[in-house]
Amino acid sequence: MLSVQDILETNRMIEENKLDVRTITLGISLRDCSHPDIKVFCANIYDKITKTAERLVQTGEDIEAEYGIPIINKRISVTPIAIAAESCRTDSYLPVAEAMDAAAKTVGVNFIGGFSALVEKGYTTGDRILIGSIPAALATTERVCSSVNLASTKAGINMDCVREMGHIIKQTAELTRDRDALGCAKLVVFANVPEDNPFMAGAFHGVGEAETAVNVGVSGPGVVKRALEEARGKDFGAVAETIKRTAFKITRVGQLVAQEASRRLGVPFGIIDLSLAPTPAVGDSVAHILEEMGLESCGAPGTTAALALLNDAVKKGGIMASSYVGGLSGAFIPVSEDAGMIAAVERGSLSLEKLEAMTCVCSVGLDMIAVPGDTSASTIAAIIADEAAIGMINNKTTAVRIIPVPGKKVGDRVEFGGLLGHSPIIPVNAFKADDFIARGGRIPAPVRSMTN
């Protein structure tokens, strides 16, 4: 029989500490939708997405009500459009993005990911068309998310694409300047991208995936913070143990929701993504966990070590709680989406350079970082190159979601709204990397890729 303490603990986690399932993401293959006529292709994908995901939102809401656990987002990821749309005879995939957006609206999901290209070793025709279509697609649509993988440990870094993405990000910012460059918040550049990640903006349904899959992203920074309050003054063994136990409990809830969603939708269960995903809400911050460990403010010396411990303990606790773990799995540090990170930037304790160091030991990268609008394309490209190098050498995922806000400078603020939050403009090192970025070509795969 369940104990009253256990029951009250679970409900306290949900009500006071904001435990939730962050997303149920339905992965859908679009590989059977190809057609030379883009109009037919768009009709095919619209029909397939709306038919496959017809019951997604209702199912999510039913599970939420029955178990009393909030499920914040229901989303869709699809085969990278650069692959699915490649046989269309066209020079722009904008209509495809519009069809995705329309399908997302019809089924009621808030984001659809997969306006994506995988170009770590080079471009195909479809990749070029897709990347060229990104600025217009993100400016025109509301719910479409885009990602580009331009580096991997096995392939090296595609520096031509690094250079191009600097321009694409600038163009996207310019086309959405009336919304504080919101388009850039829906665009992620990756190294070693996972193909089953349920979180946006980087979700897509990888080419090795099944026809459909249910992937679930858990969350719960507030629960970890609360648990650590009980471990004040104790040593790091106790801190790690506390995080592991908490991560286990959080993940078990995610596993339950994933199994139920899979059963009810008749779609195979893919993975649980063990991530601590913050929101701008008070009590839902990863930065506050780091501060609870004894740092005056996130970004202070010690922050990287604290984050390393957190990230590792979350994985250790979560792995046993789920039958299949995948995606990004680790702590997220998106600046504008985390009240503690925002405060740390405003206090002057957290800089771009410290964030870069932190990305060496957590699951993603430079995420939701608003920088001055006059930051050049080559500087943005160089920031991407640095992150890609960290990912490539350390055999991990890294990403850049950076927002050069037109007309804004250090000291100004931007407001994206909702889960995307708000942020002060973060200063960028003013020294140039123009000649470095102008070289192009490919940085060869590192020695550590030679594992065979």
Next chain:
Amino acid sequence: MKVVITIIGQDRVGIVAMVSTTLAANSVNILDINQNIVNGFFNMVMIADMSGATITLKDLQQLLKEKGQAMGLEIKVQHEDIFKAMHRI
């Protein structure tokens, strides 16, 4: 299916009666009750079996929520699996 019913609010006459009458009227069988009052604050956790129930979980949630609100109580009904998943291996 077993459900966990948690009731929280200011103590007053008739809380247990209201909840148990509502459950009985819908053939929901109470398996376990744990109740206490701390500083005038009423706290009750019930485990009940809905296998013979004449009401759906969704309707029971709504019914108890409304009846609870009328008495100034917060009543939640949840499938027990969320608690078992979290606390039992």
